[in-house]
Amino acid sequence: MSPWAGYTASAQVVTNVAESLGCTITQTTLDEGATTYDAMEAGSVDAVMEDWGGGRWDEWVQRGAIKEIGANGNVGLIGMYVPQWMADKYPDITDSKNLNKYADLFKTPESGDKGAWYEGPPGYTTIGEKMIEANKLNFKAINTGSEAAIIDILTKADKNQTAALAYWYEPQNFNSKVKLARINFPANDWTDPTTASGLTDYPETVLKKLATTKLLDSGDPFAQLMQNFIWTNAEQNAVAADIEAGIDPAEAAQKWIDAHADQVKGWIGQ
Numbered sequence: 001m002s003p004w005a006g007y008t009a010s011a012q013v014v015t016n017v018a019e020s021l022g023c024t025i026t027q028t029t030l031d032e033g034a035t036t037y038d039a040m041e042a043g044s045v046d047a048v049m050e051d052w053g054g055g056r057w058d059e060w061v062q063r064g065a066i067k068e069i070g071a072n073g074n075v076g077l078i079g080m081y082v083p084q085w086m087a088d089k090y091p092d093i094t095d096s097k098n099l100n101k102y103a104d105l106f107k108t109p110e111s112g113d114k115g116a117w118y119e120g121p122p123g124y125t126t127i128g129e130k131m132i133e134a135n136k137l138n139f140k141a142i143n144t145g146s147e148a149a150i151i152d153i154l155t156k157a158d159k160n161q162t163a164a165l166a167y168w169y170e171p172q173n174f175n176s177k178v179k180l181a182r183i184n185f186p187a188n189d190w191t192d193p194t195t196a197s198g199l200t201d202y203p204e205t206v207l208k209k210l211a212t213t214k215l216l217d218s219g220d221p222f223a224q225l226m227q228n229f230i231w232t233n234a235e236q237n238a239v240a241a242d243i244e245a246g247i248d249p250a251e252a253a254q255k256w257i258d259a260h261a262d263q264v265k266g267w268i269g270q
Contacts, residue, residue: 002030003268006240008245009236014225014229015253016257021225041068046212046214051207052078065214065258070210078126079183084158084165095183106163115138120150121146132200134199154178186199
């Protein structure tokens with residue numbers, strides 16, 4: 001499990017379906033990346049629903065511990081965003097070359113004489129400090145700590161017409177509640193965040209499912225379900241919206257499953 005509502009939505013739908021097939025599912029929260037891949041190799045995690053790593057798992061694949069089992073249907077796009085009101089008032093702000101022109105608007109006590117660049121939480125795919133340095137931006141990266149903290153920052157900036165520049169991404173149901181404008185950096189030229197120069201933007205990422213070789217060789221119905229599961233950003237957002245509204249994840253997932261019985265039958269080979 002990764003700590004964002006969209007992941008919870010995907011994982012809970014699969015959990016509900018797996019349990020209906022007689023499987024026992026344990027949800028374990030870990031940081032995305034090496035921590036999870038090590039756990040898979042060690043045998044304490046069997047599957048990942050939504051990985052944004054873009055191939056960072058290759059060394060574990062080469063050792064035979066993990067297999068990439070295809071796209072989950074979601075397409076991710078990370079970036080730096082401002083509230084839409086800023087793009088309306090300052091149309092050229094969405095070009096990264098003009099960020100320094102507006103840096104003073106983003107100053108906070110925490111950022112000092114530089115603009116505040118609200119970075120993604122620990123465990124997320126982030127290259128903010130590289131982007132600041134490579135593009136010579138007069139901004140300071142500030143660790144937000146959680147997705148909830150970023151949502152709070154962007155919500156207040158939208159409501160109060162104050163400046164904010166923050167790491168954000170899609171799919172995410174929050175995007176239907178608060179209008180945001182993405183800052184456009186030069187077109188992407190990397191896939192691995194550890195080797196990114198920082199000069200270019202985040203890539204559009206087809207989100208992948210991972211499973212252990214042990215699970216795939218087991219003949220367990222959960223293995224088939226994981227391989228066949230696929231849905232859209234809109235479908236994920238719909239379940240995530242219910243979860244964020246306070247509905248228990250299992251109830252939100254079952255609501256969606258009941259309304260999409262034919263799609264679910266396809267996942268389990270019926």
